Structure formats: structure tokens, C-alpha cells
Amino acid sequence: xxxxxxxxxxxxxxxxxxxxxxxxxxxxxxxxxxxxxxxxxxxxxxxxxxxxxxxxxxxxxxxxxxxxxxxxxxxxxxxxxxxxxxxxxxxxxxxxxxxxxxxxxxxxxxxxxxxxxxxxxxxxxxxxxxxxxxxxxxxxxxxxxxxxxxxxxxxxxxxxxxxxxxxxxxxxxxxxxxxxxxxxxxxxxxxxxxxxxxxxxxxxxxxxxxxxxxxxxxxxxxxxxxxxxxxxxxxxxxxxxxxxxxxxxxxxxxxxxxxxxxxxxxxxxxxxxxxxxxxx
Amino acid sequence: xxxxxxxxxxxxxxxxxxxxxxxxxxxxxxxxxxxxxxxxxxxxxxxxxxxxxxxxxxxxxxxxxxxxxxxxxxxxxxxxxxxxxxxxxxxxxxxxxxxxxxxxxxxxxxxxxxxxxxxxxxxxxxxxxxxxxxxxxxxxxxxxxxxxxxxxxxxxxxxxxxxxxxxxxxxxxxxxxxxxxxxxxxxxxxxxxxxxxxxxxxxxxxxxxxxxxxxxxxxxxxxxxxxxxxxxxxxxxxxxxxxxxxxxxxxxxxxxxxxxxxxxxxxxxxxxxxxxxxxxxxxxxxxxxxxxxxxxxxxxxxxxxxxxxxxxxxxxxxxxxxxxxxxxxxxxxxxxxxxxxxxxxxxxxxxxxxxxxxxxxxxxxxxxxxxxxxxxxxxxxxxxxxxxxxxxxxxxxxxxxxxxxxxxxxxxxxxxxxxxxxxxxxxxxxxxxxxxxxxxxxxxxxxxxxxxxxx
Numbered sequence: 001x002x003x004x005x006x007x008x009x010x011x012x013x014x015x016x017x018x019x020x021x022x023x024x025x026x027x028x029x030x031x032x033x034x035x036x037x038x039x040x041x042x043x044x045x046x047x048x049x050x051x052x053x054x055x056x057x058x059x060x061x062x063x064x065x066x067x068x069x070x071x072x073x074x075x076x077x078x079x080x081x082x083x084x085x086x087x088x089x090x091x092x093x094x095x096x097x098x099x100x101x102x103x104x105x106x107x108x109x110x111x112x113x114x115x116x117x118x119x120x121x122x123x124x125x126x127x128x129x130x131x132x133x134x135x136x137x138x139x140x141x142x143x144x145x146x147x148x149x150x151x152x153x154x155x156x157x158x159x160x161x162x163x164x165x166x167x168x169x170x171x172x173x174x175x176x177x178x179x180x181x182x183x184x185x186x187x188x189x190x191x192x193x194x195x196x197x198x199x200x201x202x203x204x205x206x207x208x209x210x211x212x213x214x215x216x217x218x219x220x221x222x223x224x225x226x227x228x229x230x231x232x233x234x235x236x237x238x239x240x241x242x243x244x245x246x247x248x249x250x251x252x253x254x255x256x257x258x259x260x261x262x263x264x265x266x267x268x269x270x271x272x273x274x275x276x277x278x279x280x
Numbered sequence: 281x282x283x284x285x286x287x288x289x290x291x292x293x294x295x296x297x298x299x300x301x302x303x304x305x306x307x308x309x310x311x312x313x314x315x316x317x318x319x320x321x322x323x324x325x326x327x328x329x330x331x332x333x334x335x336x337x338x339x340x341x342x343x344x345x346x347x348x349x350x351x352x353x354x355x356x357x358x359x360x361x362x363x364x365x366x367x368x369x370x371x372x373x374x375x376x377x378x379x380x381x382x383x384x385x386x387x388x389x390x391x392x393x394x395x396x397x398x399x400x401x402x403x404x405x406x407x408x409x410x411x412x413x414x415x416x417x418x419x420x421x422x423x424x425x426x427x428x429x430x431x432x433x434x435x436x437x438x439x440x441x442x443x444x445x446x447x448x449x450x451x452x453x454x455x456x457x458x459x460x461x462x463x464x465x466x467x468x469x470x471x472x473x474x475x476x477x478x479x480x481x482x483x484x485x486x487x488x489x490x491x492x493x494x495x496x497x498x499x500x501x502x503x504x505x506x507x508x509x510x511x512x513x514x515x516x517x518x519x520x521x522x523x524x525x526x527x528x529x530x531x532x533x534x535x536x537x538x539x540x541x542x543x544x545x546x547x548x549x550x551x552x553x554x555x556x557x558x559x560x561x562x563x564x565x566x567x568x569x570x571x572x573x574x575x576x577x578x579x580x581x582x583x584x585x586x587x588x589x590x591x592x593x594x595x596x597x598x599x600x601x602x603x604x605x606x607x608x609x610x611x612x613x614x615x616x617x618x619x620x621x622x623x624x625x626x627x628x629x630x631x632x633x634x635x636x637x638x639x640x641x642x643x644x645x646x647x648x649x650x651x652x653x654x655x656x657x658x659x660x661x662x663x664x665x666x667x668x669x670x671x672x673x674x675x676x677x678x679x680x681x682x683x684x685x686x687x688x689x690x691x692x693x694x695x696x697x698x699x700x701x702x703x704x705x706x707x708x709x710x711x712x713x714x715x716x717x718x719x720x721x722x723x724x725x726x727x728x729x730x731x732x733x734x735x
Contacts, residue, residue, distance in 0.1 A: 079624060084532055111626025121617035123636055133635060134625030181621070188625050 030055040030192055030222035031076060031113075036090035038071050040083065045071040047250040048090075051241060053192075058214060058223045060237035060259065062230060064279065067243045068251025069226045073194050076224065077113035078106040094192075111138055114190035118197040120177035122169030122184070127152075127161050130169045130180055134188040147187055154220075155183035156213050175206025179213065186221075193217065195225040199232065211236045230275055234263050242271050334713070337706025338478050341453040343464045343471040347441035348380070365435070370428040373435050374401055380439040389434065391418040397425045437494075444493050445471050447699050478707035487673045488689065492700035497708050500689035502675045503588070503668075504657060504715075507685055510592020511599065511656045516649055518596075519603030523645075526604070527611040528633050547601035555665030558594025563666055566590075572680030586667030589679040594666050595659055599652040606648020610641040643730030650723040654716050660687035686712045 029052040038046040046068040053059050061069045071080065078099060080086040091098045099109055122130050131148045140147065148165070152158040157179040161172070169180055178198055185193055195214070199207040214223055214236055227233050233240050240263070241256040255262060255271045266272045273279055298306075350365035356379075357372055368376075374395050377386065386402030391411070395401045400408065412421035426434075436442070445468045448460050453475065464473050486496025522543075530536045562570050563585035570585040570593075614637045622632030668688045676683050684692075686708060693705035 077624070079620065082620065082623060107626055107628050109626075110624055114626075115620075115624035117617060117620065117624075119617060121615075121621045123618065123621065124640065134627070137625070137627045137631045137635070184621075184625065 028055045029053060030094075031224075032091075032093045033072075033075075034091040034093065036072075036075065036088060036092055038068065038075050038080065039085075039087050039089070040071075041085040044248070044250045046075070046243075047246070047252045049243075049251075049253045051253060051256060053222060053224055054239060055222050056218055056220070057238040058218050058225060058236060059239040059241060060233035061224065061226045061241045061243065062228075062233050062274075063243035063251065063254075064245065064274070065228075066249060066251075067245040069243055070196050072243065072251065073196055073224060073226050074115075076192070076194055077110050077115055079110070079115060081106055111188050112190050113192045113194060114185035114188060116178070116181050116185055116193060116195045116198045119201050120174055120181055122172070122177050122180050124168065124170060126166045127169050127172070127180060128165040131183050131187045134184055138188050140188070151183040151187040152180075154186050154217070155179045156209065156216070157183055173206070175202050175209060178202060178206070178210060182210075182213065182217075186217075190221065192222040192224065195223065197226050197228060200228060207232070230263075234259060242266075242274065244270055244274070334706050334709050336450045337703050338710050339450045339453070340476065340478075340703070341448045341457070341460055341473055342444050342476040342700075343446040343468045343473055344442045345445050345468060345471045346443075348439055349472075350440050353380075353435075353439065365440070366432070368432075370431055373428065373431045376435055376439060377431070378402070385438070391420050393423050393430070394420045394425045395431065442493065444700050447476075447703055478703045479710055483704065483707055484711065487675070488671060488684070489673065490671075492698060492704055495693075495704055497686065497689060497711060499672055499675055500684050500686045500708070501711075503672075503683040504685040506588045506676050506679065506681075507591045507595060507663075507683060508653055508657055510589055510679060511595040512649070512653060514593055514596035515600045515603050515652070519600050519649075520607045520645055522600075523604045523607030523611060524633065524638075527608050528629065528637065543601050543604055547605055550661075551598055551659055552661040552665060554594055554598040555662030557597065558590060558662060558666045562590035562593050570680070572678075575680075584667075586669075586682065587680045588676055588683045591663050591666050591668065591683060591685070592679070594662050595656040598659065598662060599656050602652040602655065603649055606652065607641070607645045610644025610648065611637060613644060614640045643726055647723045647727045650719050650726070654719040654723075657685075657719070658687055658712065658716060660685075660691055663688055664691075686715075 031053045033049050033051045036046065036049045037044055049072060061072060063069050074080040075088050075092060076099075080088065088100055092100060094109070094113065097104065099106075123133065125133070128148055131151050132144050135141075135144060135147055149158060149162075152161060157176060160176060161167075161180075164171070169177060172180060178201075182193070182198075199210050202210065211232065214225065217223060218238075225237065237259045239257065240259045242254045242262065243251045244254045245251050255266060255268050257267075262271065263275055266275065351362065353376055354363040354365050354368060355361055357368075357375060359368075359372075377389075377395075378401060383402055389395075390401060390403045391408070408418075408420070411418055446464065448456075452460065461473060464471055482494075483496045484501065485498055486494055487499045488497075489495040526536070526540065526543075567585035568574050570587050570590045572587065572589075618636045618640065619632055622636050623629070627635070663685060669682045669684050670688065670692045672682055672684050690705050690708045690712065693701045693708065696702075
């Protein structure tokens with residue numbers, strides 16, 4: 001299968017896949033869903049999704065608007081709990097544990113499964129406070145300054161902001177704000193980072209920087225990214241999940257696999273139609 | 281249905297003449313615009329009338345009859361003709377008092393407070409000495425001597441003894457001065473015509489008095505401050521707390537939507553009804569607490585439950601819905617993305633609310649609270665029911681005192697038959713308006729300052 005990818009895929013995909021084979025990560029799963037349904041009231045937004053997300057890999061969720069990509073993403077760290085009518089059936093497993101079990105504390109889950117949003121949403125506080133706050137409320141009070149610096153370095157923002165840590169997070173450009181949000185997410189030491197169309201509000205240059213950053217981050221974090229942009233999924237992800245919606249507007253899983261495979265040899269005709277731009 | 285009129289086909293559009301249809305549209309627009317302008321003018325006219333009326337009463341000529349003309353008094357001490365009484369020194373003023381008032385009255389004043397530190401004017405040194413050694417020494421034993429202003433006040437009050445025999449409004453005074461002078465000379469031959477501002481420092485500093493010339497609003501001002509303070513202490517934490525719960529914690533169910541609807545309705549309930557509620561609960565049922573008698577204080581016995589604390593809580597109930605609604609709106613205006621960002625970092629609900637929602641909602645909450653307090657400051661009806669005292673000359677000493685407030689004072693003065701009371705009522709209205717405008721301005725400044733800082 002890998003050789004297939006090499007003949008058909010682009011250079012970048014080839015590289016990603018070849019790296020896969022050499023590393024020990026990617027063999028285990030960071031998170032799994034099993035026959036999961038997500039509802040808003042009576043409306044079923046996601047239907048019967050069984051999926052595995054590989055550890056320290058980038059998985060992209062693609063699909064037409066309204067197919068439940070974001071909903072699926074938000075069920076993974078129970079951010080959907082904040083919507084009063086939302087509920088989930090089936091299982092979502094993290095370290096083999098169903099995160100919807102009664103004994104699970106969603107607050108601790110969200111610390112370990114962080115999130116970056118579509119629109120950059122820094123707190124209206126200083127850059128330093130933006131990064132330090134999450135760590136502080138989670139009780140990581142030792143060497144906050146070091147933590148802030150490390151987080152900003154990992155988010156490739158340190159050099160740009162090291163002299164103005166006391167300035168408002170709003171003083172940064174859109175792309176910088178989004179990297180600040182990534183630094184903020186990193187600072188609480190999560191295992192998984194969920195990204196909900198993190199570049200859709202950014203210009204192409206800022207988008208590219210974020211994509212590069214995501215590549216750097218996968219050494220340490222499992223990344224699941226929702227994207228509208230198929231080129232982005234092809235460029236920046238190791239695995240791709242394609243969702244579509246049925247006539248009841250419920251999202252269902254069409255196909256999931258290595259990005260190189262999915263974009264070159266989709267197993268389903270639906271996938272091919274979508275990635276070649278015939279609908280969606 | 282009639283078909284749409286066809287476009288002018290083939291012809292070049294004529295942009296320089298208006299079609300009758302276009303003229304009709306424009307005319308309709310102009311009529312509406314004029315009606316709107318008329319509405320605005322009505323509102324402005326009402327406001328201007330209000331201000332003019334108040335100003336008209338607050339300043340104006342007054343005919344004052346003096347028992348002893350001040351110029352004669354100065355001359356009687358050998359000062360040259362035309363010397364003002366006000367320019368005299370303390371020595372001269374005391375001499376005047378000595379000459380004009382009875383020794384008994386002088387002694388009374390001297391026992392209240394001595395005229396000089398080094399000598400006595402009316403009192404026998406031995407008598408005062410004995411008094412000071414007795415069980416209940418008069419205040420003079422411990423206080424320092426009276427100031428010159430103090431003595432001057434006594435001379436004016438006791439010797440000159442001015443009585444206002446007639447007053448005229450501001451516009452009359454300015455435009456019909458000649459006529460007024462002629463009138464005054466005819467009707468009050470001994471009177472002096474002076475232009476008087478009814479608002480003055482003395483007016484603000486003096487306590488209530490049956491004599492309009494010296495009556496002031498100090499008692500009412502202190503009463504208002506106390507009542508508003510209690511109102512705020514009660515309704516701010518309760519109101520903001522309720523708003524936080526409703527916005528951040530309450531689930532969307534029938535009970536909560538009933539509660540929400542009722543809060544909105546309560547904001548429109550006539551204030552007199554809150555007065556009835558306050559009377560029933562705070563004044564009657566909780567009398568033991570609101571009269572202060574549970575503390576064993578004797579002062580409460582006379583006021584029963586009709587105290588500052590009852591009034592404060594009544595007004596607190598009155599503005600509670602306003603504070604809740606305003607705070608809810610401020611909290612709702614905080615973008616949801618901030619809450620999500622906070623929650624996604626593994627914070628508890630309260631941590632997110634405390635660190636992100638409240639700081640961002642605070643300017644709005646404070647603005648709403650200030651406006652609600654301004655409303656409380658101007659309320660009259662519920663306090664009439666709760667039992668504000670209409671005539672009270674002593675400053676409130678604490679939450680269990682009897683009280684009066686500015687609007688009640690104004691109401692009481694306007695219902696007096698004498699003209700002069702209407703003048704001081706107008707003056708008190710000016711003070712109340714200034715207070716309210718200050719509060720509103722503070723709200724506006726606060727809002728502007730923070731809305732600039734937020735983004």
C-alpha cells in the first residue's frame with residue numbers, strides 16, 4: 001500500500017508516509033470512538049462513527065459543510081457538554097477509558113485533550129497571562145515563566161513576542177494570535193490537541209506557518225484537525241477521515257485511512273467525488 | 281395582480297427630471313422626517329421647560345425686612361457710614377451682641393461655647409467654674425472659643441433677624457426689576473430688596489428648619505446617602521449573584537424561564553407596591569431587626585421599623601430586578617469564545633467565569649448598577665409608604681435612625697403654603713438633579729473608558 005502511495009502521491013505525502021514506518025509511534029491509538037452518535041436535542045448530527053486516531057500523528061477530518069466534523073471533534077474532549085441539549089451515545093475511549101463514563105471528570109479530560117478554535121480567541125489579557133493562566137488554574141505553579149517561554153517557543157512565537165510579553169494578546173496579528181492560542185493549549189501539557197479549522201480565518205502566509213507548526217508539534221502531541229481545505233488536509237496530515245451527511249443531515253463516516261491513500265486511491269466513489277470537487 | 285410597469289425601453293434614462301412617482305416617494309419621506317423632528321422638538325421643549333422652571337425658582341429677588349438694619353449696627357459702634365456688617369472683626373461683633381441681646385440669652389450662648397478663650401462676656405466666671413465642676417458640665421468647658429463666622433451668624437440670626445417678606449422668580453427679577461422695586465417699596469417700606477440664590481453652601485450645610493431662609497438639605501442629603509448605601513450593599517451582591525447564576529449555571533427549563541419572565545416583569549412594577557411590600561415586611565414583620573431594638577439600642581424605640589435600614593432594603597428590592605437584568609445583559613455580551621477558550625484549557629466553570637467572564641462584564645454591570653442607584657436616589661413613593669419622616673432636623677446616626685431623603689424633603693416643601701418654601705424646593709431639586717446627572721455621567725465615563733480598553 002505504501003508503494004502505491006509513492007507512485008501516485010506527491011513528494012510530501014511520500015515523505016510523511018516513509019517517516020511513519022520508521023517511528024514507533026503511530027502504532028498505538030490515542031483515541032477511539034465506537035459506534036458513536038452525537039445529538040443536539042432530537043437532531044442526530046453524527047451517526048454511528050467508529051474511528052481510531054493514531055498516537056502522535058496528524059489526522060484531518062474533512063467533509064462538506066454541516067456534515068458534523070466539528071461536532072465529532074467537540075465530542076472528543078466533551079466541549080459539546082457546554083451545549084445544553086447535546087448528548088452522545090456510544091463510546092469515546094481515551095487510554096482505553098470511556099470518556100463519557102460517569103466517573104470521568106470533563107475538566108481533567110479537557111486539560112489532557114486541548115483545543116484550538118476556528119477564530120483566534122486570545123483572552124483580553126497580556127500575552128504572558130494568556131499562556132500562564134491555564135497552567136496556573138491547573139495547579140502548575142512552579143517556574144511559570146519557564147513554562148510560558150517553552151510553550152511560546154514550541155508554538156514558534158517566542159522570537160516575535162519575547163520583548164512584549166506584557167502587551168495585550170489582541171495587539172498581535174491574526175496568525176500570531178492563533179499561534180498564541182496554540183501556545184496556550186500546549187502550556188497545560190495536553191496529550192491531544194484538537195484543532196477546529198485553525199487557519200480558516202487566516203491569510204495564506206499565516207496559514208502556512210501554522211501548518212509548519214503543526215508538523216513540528218506532532219513529535220509530542222496527537223493532533224486532530226478539522227479542515228475545509230482539502231489541499232491543507234493533503235499537505236499537512238498523515239491520516240484523513242472523510243465524513244459526509246445523509247438525507248437527514250446526519251454526518252456519517254465514509255472512509256478513513258492514510259492521507260496518501262485517501263487522496264490517491266479512495267475506496268469509495270463518494271470520496272472520489274468529493275476530493276475531485278464534484279460536490280461539497 | 282396588476283403587472284409591473286415596463287421599464288422605459290429603448291430610451292436613454294432621464295436622470296435630470298423627476299417622475300411623479302419619485303416625487304411622491306420623496307414627499308412621503310419628507311413628511312416622516314418632519315414628524316420625527318417634531319417628536320424630538322417636543323422632547324427637547326419638555327426638558328428645557330423643566331430646567332427653566334427649576335432655575336426660575338432657585339434664584340430671584342427677595343424682600344428682606346431686618347429687625348435692625350446692618351448698616352446702622354456698624355455705625356452704632358462708631359464705624360464710618362456705609363461700613364458693612366460683614367467686614368467687622370470678632371471683637372466688634374461680640375460687642376454688638378452684648379449691646380443687643382439679653383444677658384440670659386448671652387449666658388446660654390456662652391455655656392454652649394465661649395466667645396473668647398481668655399475671658400467671659402456674659403457669664404460669671406465663678407458660676408461657669410462651678411458648672412464645669414458639676415456632674416454635667418456644659419459644652420463650653422471643653423470646646424475652644426467660637427470662630428468669627430460663628431459669632432457673625434449669631435449676630436445675623438439674633439440681632440439683624442432678617443425675615444423674608446416677599447420673593448420673586450428669576451425671570452421676573454431680571455426683566456421686571458423696576459416694577460418689583462416699586463411694589464416692594466409700597467408694600468414693605470422697611471424691606472431691603474436683594475438678589476438671592478436659594479442654592480448656597482449654607483443651604484447644603486444647614487439642617488431642615490421651619491424658617492425657609494435658614495432651612496437646608498443637610499438632613500435629607502445624609503439620609504439619601506445612608507439609604508442608597510444600604511440599598512447598594514444589599515442589592516449589588518444579590519443582584520449580580522442572581523445574574524451570574526441565571527446566565528452561567530441555570531439550565532433552560534420551564535422553572536427558570538418562569539423566574540426570568542418574572543424578574544423582567546418585576547422591573548416594571550409600580551414603585552408604590554414595593555413601598556407596601558417594604559411596609560409589610562421590613563417595617564412591621566421584621567420590626568425587631570429594623571428598629572435596632574435587637575441590639576438593645578434605645579434609639580430604635582421611637583422610630584419603630586421606619587428606619588434607614590427598612591428604606592434601604594425596600595429600595596434594594598425595587599432596583600434588584602434592574603441590577604439583575606443589566607448584569608445579565610453585560611454577562612451575555614461577553615463573547616462565548618472566551619468561555620470556550622477557558623473551558624478548553626481544563627478550567628472549572630467558576631474559574632472561567634471568575635477570570636474571564638466577570639472582568640469583561642464588570643463595566644457593564646457597574647454602569648447598570650449606577651443607573652439603578654440613580655433610580656433609587658430619586659424614588660419618593662415607596663419611602664412615603666415605608667415612613668420617611670417629613671420633618672426631622674437631626675442628622676441620621678446610623679442604619680436604625682429615622683430619616684428623610686431629598687425627594688421627600690422636596691415633596692414636603694412644595695406642599696407648604698409659603699412662597700419661600702417653593703424657592704428652596706426648587707433649589708433642592710437642582711441639588712438632586714446635579715447628583716443624578718453626576719451619577720449618570722459616571723456611568724457614561726465608566727462605559728467609555730472600559731469599552732476602549734477591552735479591544
